[in-house]
Amino acid sequence: MAEFNTTKKNPPPPPKKEREMSFWEHLEELRWNLVRSIAAVLILGIVAFIFKDFIFDKIILAPIREDFLTTQLLCRFADIVGVQALCLDNSQLEIINIKMSGQFLTHMYISIMAGVILAFPYILHEIWSFIQPALKPTEKKYSGGAVFVCSILFLFGVLFSYFLIVPLTINFLGTYQVSEAVANNVSLSSYISTVVSVSLSVGIVFxxxxxxxxxxxxxxxxxxxxxxxxxxxxxxxxxxxxxxxxxxxxxxxxxxxxxxxxxxxxxxxxxxxxxxxxxxxxx
Structure with missing residues (x-):
């Protein structure tokens, strides 16, 4: 006769509850989140530092050139509608360096800012990975989508600012005069500060x-x-x-x-x- 195994199987053990981390463990986790974020900024900043000519000639200084995309499009539209005020002319703006270490420090600053912008999605990921354990299960499902949406909105904001707000701002501030006796020779640090602050501000507004x-x-x-x-x-x-x-x-x-x-x-x-x-x- 066939023998039947009447031994009852043990029920699966209940799922273990996640152990609540102590204050010092949270602090250690935060430290590593910061370390990884800073490392990402530094790595991407080094890449930006290497590509100096492209970063400055094709991106940072591009809004004051006549062949800048926004300038060309606005000038063409100005010819069509007959409103020449639309045609931006930032080519007369002269940027000068007034400090011995000015250009090197500007190169370093732009490299770091480029690293921050490029690493922004990863920084958001690190922020979410730190606060996610404290969220409710219904809130955790939004975490992945939130990182993606924040990154896209920030990118759109920076691009919108760079291609529209920045050229308009430079055109207004760079050509504004209280008197014809005062020429606008803009320092390199002032120009860089305007481009970066406006771009990042609009990125955050988005x-x-x-x-x-x-x-x-x-x-x-x-x-x-x-x-x-x-x-x-x-x-x-x-x-x-x-x-x-x-x-x-x-x-x-x-x-x-x-x-x-x-x-x-x-x-x-x-x-x-x-x-x-x-x-x-x-x-």
Missing amino acids: ELPVFVFFFTRVGLLTPEFLKKNRKYTLVILLVISAIITPPDIFSQVMVVIPLWGLYELSIVIAKRVHKRRLAAEAE
């Missing part, structure tokens, strides 16, 4: 939908607040665009529309997140 998402999710922001302050936001954007753009409506619209679109997108995101949060609290 993260607005992400900030709105998380602030609304934790209850610090509501769609009603954004809608209530919509008109003030529009006025601020119009004032900023009027300052940095040539005196024509087309240039102002080119600057305002993308930024205004981000604000409207943020309102839509806030509505959806706020509705989900209220539904979750009602359960």
Whole structure:
């Protein structure tokens, strides 16, 4: 007769709960996150340092050249519509170095900034890997998408600034005169500071939908607040665009529309997140 095995199988052990890390363990984890992020910035910064000619001639100093893409497109459009104010002329701007170590320090600074921009997605990944254990399971599913969306928005913001905001800003500030007796000889450090600060600032501004998402999710922001302050936001954007753009409506619209679109997108995101949060609290 066939023998049957009546031995009962032991049930699988319950899943082990993740051990809560101590303060010093969290501090050690944070230290390694910072070390890896800094290492990524340094490695990419060294690469940028090596490609000095390309970085400076093709990227940093390109907005003041006549063959810059934005300058060519605006000049062609100016000829079509008959508004010559649209045609930017930054070629007369003379950039000078007034310090012995100025060009070397500028080279170092730009290399580090290039490393930060290029390593931005990885830095976000390290930030998320540090805070992810503290998130709820429902919040962890957003982590991967958040890193991707933040990286894309930041990249779009930097590119939008570089190809539009930066040339317009240089054209306005570089040609502005309080008197014809004062010539605009711009120092290298001043020019670099303007290009980098404007590009990074707009890149951060483009993260607005992400900030709105998380602030609304934790209850610090509501769609009603954004809608209530919509008109003030529009006025601020119009004032900023009027300052940095040539005196024509087309240039102002080119600057305002993308930024205004981000604000409207943020309102839509806030509505959806706020509705989900209220539904979750009602359960």
